[in-house]
Amino acid sequence: MEGGKGKLLKIFIGESDRYKGEALYHAIIKKIKEQGLAGATTLRGIEGFGAHSKFRSSLIEVLSSDLPIIIEVVDQEEKIKELIKVISPMVTKGLIVMMNDIDIIKYVK
Amino acid sequence: MEGGKGKLLKIFIGESDRYKGEALYHAIIKKIKEQGLAGATTLRGIEGFGAHSKFRSSLIEVLSSDLPIIIEVVDQEEKIKELIKVISPMVTKGLIVMMNDIDIIKYVK
């Protein structure tokens, strides 16, 4: 990935969402890697509500496996747009946003 | 929430901040839901410093209850601006930023 302008994609899903027998967030991360993107990070929230408006909180032990998940990916516009085509059908409940006007200051692997 | 342009609101507070006898971050999440926003996610950091410039680190057991909290909300501009009016008075120490130029790619509930 070169420096310059980029996009940051954010995918908001639930920890318990499944895709073909595995955790959706894990399936997405694998897909992002497969597509050759520069990197991705999965964050787990401690509380939230979302697509199905259910209250998810780590305070409540019972729901601890349904916490909110955010996956973040940064890359150039073209790569992010290709990725959206592949990821979007996997997200049957959730939110996908693309943050525009990002400068890639440094990328070293 | 429809697709198209949106805003991402980020609220940076401390885990130990209180509002009317409960955790501020929890009170804010409830308020966001009450206001009919599409969703919100609370993240807990492992280290940070902020409004009062105190070092917060999960490494130090004693301060483990004062870790940095980030709440993220995505919605259309109008709803985010309405939300700011309600949330802003609740945040007496902290930081609220609005990230412009966000594309809402997909939202399915």
Place this chain on the structure above:
Amino acid sequence: MEGGKGKLLKIFIGESDRYKGEALYHAIIKKIKEQGLAGATTLRGIEGFGAHSKFRSSLIEVLSSDLPIIIEVVDQEEKIKELIKVISPMVTKGLIVMMNDIDIIKYVK
């Protein structure tokens, strides 16, 4: 820090990255504070891959010390640009992005 336009800097590194004998993310947070920025937050992801394209997952016990780290800093453009000059040489593997078009709605310390 005053209200108005700002920048959000995001630094993506690994938890096990080191800088002069300490955790890089910890060294960066200290540097940010030293530079007089308004605040910073360190988040630890549960999974990801990045600069060296290695799969990092909290599911795998052995790699639990190499989880992805995101550091977020908000401030005015001038301060963020000064910070980049200082932080950039510390990040020998990783990604630094600057998110433009941010409104600082409220900052109270």
